[in-house]
Amino acid sequence: MPDNTRGVFSLIIINKAGGLIYQREFQSGLRNLSTNDYLVLAGTFHGVHAITRSITPKIPISQPAPSPATSSTGITAPAASGYSYPNPGVPVSGLDYLETDKFRMTCFQTLTGTKFLLFTDPLTGSVDTIIQKIYELYADYVMKNPFYQIEMPVRCEAFDRHLGAWLRGRT
Amino acid sequence: MVVYSFYIFDRHAECIYKRRWLPRPTSTVGKSRSDTVSGAAPTGLGQTVRSTDDDSKLVFGTVFSLRNMVRKLGGEDDNFVSFTTSQYKLHYYETPTNTKFVMLTDLKSPSMRIALQQIYINLFVEYVVKNPLSPTEHPGGVGVNNELFEESLEQFVVRAL
Amino acid sequence: MAAPPRHATMQSISNGGIAPGTDRPQTQQTQAQLSQQSPGLRVPSNRKTIYDRHLNRSRNAELSRASFAFLFGEMVTYAQRRVTGIQDLEKRLNEQGYPLGLRLLDLLFYRSTSTSSSALSSSSTSSSPPNRPLRIITLLHLIHGPLWRLLFGRAADALEHSVSPDTPNEYMITDNDPMVNTYISAPRDMSMLNCAAYVAGIIEGVCDGCGFETKVSAHNQPTELWPSRTVFLVRFGDPVMEREKVLERAGVK
Numbered sequence: 194m195p196d197n198t199r200g201v202f203s204l205i206i207i208n209k210a211g212g213l214i215y216q217r218e219f220q221s222g223l224r225n226l227s228t229n230d231y232l233v234l235a236g237t238f239h240g241v242h243a244i245t246r247s248i249t250p251k252i253p254i255s256q257p258a259p260s261p262a263t264s265s266t267g268i269t270a271p272a273a274s275g276y277s278y279p280n281p282g283v284p285v286s287g288l289d290y291l292e293t294d295k296f297r298m299t300c301f302q303t304l305t306g307t308k309f310l311l312f313t314d315p316l317t318g319s320v321d322t323i324i325q326k327i328y329e330l331y332a333d334y335v336m337k338n339p340f341y342q343i344e345m346p347v348r349c350e351a352f353d354r355h356l357g358a359w360l361r362g363r364t
Numbered sequence: 365m366v367v368y369s370f371y372i373f374d375r376h377a378e379c380i381y382k383r384r385w386l387p388r389p390t391s392t393v394g395k396s397r398s399d400t401v402s403g404a405a406p407t408g409l410g411q412t413v414r415s416t417d418d419d420s421k422l423v424f425g426t427v428f429s430l431r432n433m434v435r436k437l438g439g440e441d442d443n444f445v446s447f448t449t450s451q452y453k454l455h456y457y458e459t460p461t462n463t464k465f466v467m468l469t470d471l472k473s474p475s476m477r478i479a480l481q482q483i484y485i486n487l488f489v490e491y492v493v494k495n496p497l498s499p500t501e502h503p504g505g506v507g508v509n510n511e512l513f514e515e516s517l518e519q520f521v522v523r524a525l
Numbered sequence: 526m527a528a529p530p531r532h533a534t535m536q537s538i539s540n541g542g543i544a545p546g547t548d549r550p551q552t553q554q555t556q557a558q559l560s561q562q563s564p565g566l567r568v569p570s571n572r573k574t575i576y577d578r579h580l581n582r583s584r585n586a587e588l589s590r591a592s593f594a595f596l597f598g599e600m601v602t603y604a605q606r607r608v609t610g611i612q613d614l615e616k617r618l619n620e621q622g623y624p625l626g627l628r629l630l631d632l633l634f635y636r637s638t639s640t641s642s643s644a645l646s647s648s649s650t651s652s653s654p655p656n657r658p659l660r661i662i663t664l665l666h667l668i669h670g671p672l673w674r675l676l677f678g679r680a681a682d683a684l685e686h687s688v689s690p691d692t693p694n695e696y697m698i699t700d701n702d703p704m705v706n707t708y709i710s711a712p713r714d715m716s717m718l719n720c721a722a723y724v725a726g727i728i729e730g731v732c733d734g735c736g737f738e739t740k741v742s743a744h745n746q747p748t749e750l751w752p753s754r755t756v757f758l759v760r761f762g763d764p765v766m767e768r769e770k771v772l773e774r775a776g777v778k
Contacts, residue, residue, distance in 0.1 A: 244426050
């Protein structure tokens with residue numbers, strides 16, 4: 194059975210405050226951590242994610258020839274006032290993909306601030322499709338469950354069931 | 365491919381070298397030094413130096429945390445290679461002596477692991493480690509920002525990449 | 526019909542009564558103009574409200590499953606306030622469904638009489654036009670087939686009679702995957718809870734509306750294939766069972 198879920202190691206869901214609300218292993222491949230370690234990992238990643246966003250390179254917008262003479266005259270240097278990002282058309286995001294020798298981590302942050310961390314084999318394809326489906330199942334079986342309290346740990350049997358079934362049925 | 369910045373951190377978590385490349389218009393052929401800003405040797409061109417010091421600390425914190433996370437999940441023999449955001453890609457290489465090489469590039473760049481390794485072996489070891497005038501430790505970047513290393517790094521990034 | 530002009534006349538009188546130039550009549554006038562130009566959200570411009578539409582118009586219309594899920598979720602959350610236990614919560618859900626069953630019955634009969642009798646299952650339409658069910662089996666078929674189709678777009682999955690001789694008044698209607706429970710995962714400490722108690726309340730209302738005193742409850746009976754399989758246990762009261770015997774002797778179908 195677990196052979197069919199090949200390529201997907203585990204899933205972590207982090208709420209918008211950086212708290213771990215879901216952790217599930219689908220296939221062994223990564224080392225098992227204690228619950229406490231996972232909590233620490235979620236909190237750490239939450240912070241790192243915000244930093245990776247803030248260290249985005251800023252490209253100064255080319256000013257009309259800012260020669261050294263103008264800056265020495267006492268007029269404030271024109272640069273650093275205007276800059277753009279490398280991909281101006283794309284919203285600035287934090288870490289999306291992380292690659293190591295042994296696994297690949299994909300981070301999907303919803304517009305509401307929830308983060309889905311999917312750990313897969315580096316060779317697993319269509320990770321974005323998997324994450325989109327997980328988001329869909331989350332919206333269905335977690336957010337529509339009247340017994341689920343927002344931002345609290347996810348304990349929804351229907352979510353577990355459908356997630357497992359979908360990953361197993363994926364070819 | 366565009367390289368935005370390059371950092372070296374020593375085993376004491378100190379940033380011993382940093383350098384930024386400002387993207388220039390593609391039409392410009394001349395690769396003069398005035399196009400680049402060396403953070404380690406802040407000169408008159410202080411446009412972006414202002415934030416590089418803080419940036420290097422943030423970069424170190426990021427790679428340090430991610431490296432530990434990767435080791436925890438993948439085991440001690442796993443290596444953190446790179447990460448991607450919607451705007452840039454960060455490449456990471458760590459030597460057995462715990463010196464860390466970090467490079468920020470655009471998204472189109474392939475894996476820079478070999479390149480960072482080459483910088484380590486062919487430039488850092490050759491011009492910094494083997495330099496008899498360079499100290500063994502580099503507090504505040506002493507000994508790293510020598511002319512040979514900087515020039516060859518410049519050439520490597522501009523020509524080879 | 527006479528209402529709008531009269532309203533306009535009154536408006537003009539009040540306008541004339543107050544000296545022009547003050548602020549009040551102006552604001553009143555703008556309000557009146559606004560209410561005449563854009564008739565508000567409730568009444569469409571053609572004066573046809575949702576109540577003016579034919580009852581059969583929405584017969585085959587589709588509803589958003591998501592909006593139902595959210596609405597039902599809120600109903601469960603609401604019912605959960607200050608409950609003493611699972612049974613209390615199920616009782617409240619049951620009570621929410623009961624009036625719906627009573628009202629729904631009229632719509633069900635109306636639709637099954639005004640259109641071709643094929644809408645009803647064959648067993649309950651032996652005579653046309655269909656009558657109010659008098660016997661238990663006819664009633665249960667009405668619930669199993671037409672009521673389930675009206676509510677969930679498909680028939681229920683099974684209808685059984687209790688095999689135990691002690692409880693001849695018990696019948697079971699099975700739904701393999703109740704729509705109300707699609708997105709619901711009960712917490713572990715409430716594993717006995719089945720929110721389809723709401724549907725049980727609807728069934729109870731329908732039975733009561735037909736003159737059958739009943740108690741209906743919903744029970745989890747998960748199988749490997751159907752993890753949220755639910756059995757609705759229908760228990761008819763003693764007067765119903767006695768009447769049933771009389772009707773059987775009289776040969777009423």
